Each structure stands twice: as C-alpha cells, then as structure tokens.
Amino acid sequence: AIAMSANVLPADPDVGELADRILGALLNEAELEPLPASDDSDALGAILDSEPVDLGGWLHLGEAWRVVYRSEAVNGNPIEVTGVIIAPAGSTDDSRPVLSITHGTTGLADDCAPSLGFPDDYTLGFIAPLLEQGWVVVATDYEGLGGPGLHPYIVGESEARGAFDIVRAAQKVPGLGADGPLVVWGHSQGGHAAMHVAERWTDLAPDLDLVGVAAGAPPSQFPLLSAFLQDGDFQGYLTMAGAGLAAAYDELDLEPLIAPEYEHLLDELENGCTGHIFEVFNPIPYEDLLTVDDIFALPEWNARLIENDTNQRPNEVPTIILHGDEDEQIPVVSSEAL
Known part of the structure; x- marks a missing residue:
C-alpha cells in the first residue's frame, strides 16, 4: 500500500x-x-x-x-x-x-x-x-x-x-x-x-x-522471478501479472493459457484483493494451471514481459x-x- x-x-x-x-x-x-x-x-x-x-x-x-x-x-x-x-x-x-x-x-x-x-x-x-x-x-x-x-x-x-x-x-x-x-x-x-x-x-x-x-x-529479472514464485506462497502474483498484461495489450489473451477447469477462476481477480487472489490461485499446482510449459516461449508474451521488466x-x-x-x-x- x-x-x-x-x-x-x-x-x-x-x-x-x-x-x-x-x-x-x-x-x-x-x-x-x-x-x-x-x-x-x-x-x-x-x-x-x-x-x-x-x-x-x-x-x-x-x-x-x-x-x-x-x-x-x-x-x-x-x-x-x-x-x-x-x-x-x-x-x-x-x-x-x-x-x-x-x-x-x-x-x-x-x-x-x-x-x-x-x-x-x-x-x-x-x-x-x-x-x-x-x-x-x-x-x-x-x-x-x-x-x-x-x-x-x-x-x-x-x-x-x-x-x-x-x-x-x-x-x-x-x-x-x-x-x-x-x-x-x-x-x-x-x-x-x-x-x-x-x-x-x-x-x-x-x-x-x-x-x-x-x-x-x-x-x-522476470524469468527468474517467475520460477521463484511458482508453487509457493505468492504464486498468485503470476496470475495477476498475466491478467494485468492482457488488460493493457490487445495482442495478449490470458484465457487460452489457463487450463479449462480453472478458467472460471479468472473472475475472482475482481472479487477480492491480493489475499483473496492468493487463496484462490496459490493451491493450484503451477503445471496444472497453465496450458503451456513456458509463457516466455510465446513470442508475443515474451516481448511484453521483457519490455516491462526493470532491467531494459x-x-x-x-x-x-x-x-x-x-x-x-x-x-x-x-x-x-x-
């Protein structure tokens, strides 16, 4: 705050x-x-x-x-x-x-x-x-x-x-x-x-x-940070970052990257603050949450992630x-x- x-x-x-x-x-x-x-x-x-x-x-x-x-x-x-x-x-x-x-x-x-x-x-x-x-x-x-x-x-x-x-x-x-x-x-x-x-x-x-x-x-150092946060107590930050980037850039769409059984949970991003998001997304194994192995391997996502790092x-x-x-x-x- x-x-x-x-x-x-x-x-x-x-x-x-x-x-x-x-x-x-x-x-x-x-x-x-x-x-x-x-x-x-x-x-x-x-x-x-x-x-x-x-x-x-x-x-x-x-x-x-x-x-x-x-x-x-x-x-x-x-x-x-x-x-x-x-x-x-x-x-x-x-x-x-x-x-x-x-x-x-x-x-x-x-x-x-x-x-x-x-x-x-x-x-x-x-x-x-x-x-x-x-x-x-x-x-x-x-x-x-x-x-x-x-x-x-x-x-x-x-x-x-x-x-x-x-x-x-x-x-x-x-x-x-x-x-x-x-x-x-x-x-x-x-x-x-x-x-x-x-x-x-x-x-x-x-x-x-x-x-x-x-x-x-x-x-x-977003690739390092992503790996650090996965399957931990603060994993929810990663979903927040994906949703935030998708909100800013028309070429990005988070929904296809979320496994179908969890896609409905994206609505929870607007139903509470950080603690609520952690409660919803932290328990989900990271490899089960996404439909891709590495979001940085997707050219359009990698470009925007790197652009918004603080080391550029x-x-x-x-x-x-x-x-x-x-x-x-x-x-x-x-x-x-x-």
Whole structure:
C-alpha cells in the first residue's frame, strides 16, 4: 500500500505538539471544499472530480483530497485515474517540493484502491515529517484501481504515467505550489513503478523537475522471478501479472493459457484483493494451471514481459534501490542484478 511508518504518536507527546494539534483542529473546523475542476479536461493531470478528506487528529498537518484526474493508457486512450493529494495548510506563492508515492501490490479490483482507505494513521505518520517541512505528497491508485477497467498490473508505462500525472494534477491546484523538485518513492509493485519512472522520465514527463527516485524491492529479472514464485506462497502474483498484461495489450489473451477447469477462476481477480487472489490461485499446482510449459516461449508474451521488466532501460535520474536480504517475495538477487 502507500504507507509505511512506525508509531503514530510518541508515548509522551510534548505540550507544543499537543498545542499544534489543537490549533490545527480549530483552524480546520470550517467545511473543507472540493478542488476546482480543470478547465481543460483533456489535459494530462486535469482534475475531473474531487472530494475533501477529513484528516481527523492530523488536521494540523494540512489538507487532503481524493481526486479523479486525467491520464493516458499505453494505447493512447484517455483514462480516468484516482488518487490522493495532501498538502500543508494555506496558500503559497512559493514552489514546494513534491513526493509522489507509488504503492505496493493491493490487488486488481476497484475495491483495492489505496485511496479508499485513506486517511489512516500509518500513512499519515509516514508522511507527517514531509508535510511539516512543506512538502506536497501525492499518491496514485494507478490505472484501473478506482477507475474503469482492470488494473494493468506490472505494466511499467501505465504505473509511471499514473505517478507523473497526479503530480500534474497537484500543479493545477491554485496556491498549492506543487511545481518544485519531484521525488518518487515506492516499494514492491511501487518499486517497479518507481524504476519505470526513473527510466521513462524524458519520454513521459520532461516538464516535471524529477530529481531522484527510491525503489524498494522492485520486481525484476522476470524469468527468474517467475520460477521463484511458482508453487509457493505468492504464486498468485503470476496470475495477476498475466491478467494485468492482457488488460493493457490487445495482442495478449490470458484465457487460452489457463487450463479449462480453472478458467472460471479468472473472475475472482475482481472479487477480492491480493489475499483473496492468493487463496484462490496459490493451491493450484503451477503445471496444472497453465496450458503451456513456458509463457516466455510465446513470442508475443515474451516481448511484453521483457519490455516491462526493470532491467531494459537506463535510469535517467539518480536512483537508489533498497532491498532486504531476507525478502520472501522478491529475491534480493534480482535487485543485485540491476
């Protein structure tokens, strides 16, 4: 998801912090307003709809909105994507730095969109230091999570477009000042997205001042990763990846590759989030699930899988990769090869 933090509040907060929280609550008692819709609804990042988010006990940090914004699918079609914009309170004429968070795997269905669970103390505890230092924080749900269509899971261009275009959306908010230096951070699927941000910046968003990327445990070396995940506790990721690629590219069709007795289970991809998908697909022996021995031997599938790996393009900005050496889902050796 989009959040990682430790404790929400110190065990013994000082008086100054409590005063800040009380003052913030008083300042935010006025009814929050939606953001103005963009005049040009076809422009990338155009705000199509929004609703203010009540930050509860974190009101002193600033203001937040769930947004629907304009982006573009890999086939060039205009799409609607959802996400969250959080900013320090008050209007500014200055440029503020921006953090764009790319979330980890949550599922493929609309109900799995991280913005639906925002705000939560875990996320706000993580981003609080940034907001207190004047940063704007944005977090995309990605294409298909919260918006029309199936989420094109592990399609790097789609992920990168979502991360860039929500920054453009924040820039369209008067007085937000979201045109400062941009940093992108993500873990797991979000690490994959962050790597594609670093690799596709000049293609997709040269107008944004991207200065750095941090990628945690980015999926890479797809043939190695596929073999690692087969018949394990995280095998469901492979079905998600196949469905996501098929959702993005017209020449790919997952159904003929799934054994007939299991084909009906593809409907379950939209009936629950990652845990549900694991429950459905993990118990099935991998060799029984597919009608082919090696999906990488199929030219059209191999081409798209390799295209969406994180090892095909050079990074265009300073990039740091973080990976735990005891990761049970993405083997650290895959990042060592990047």
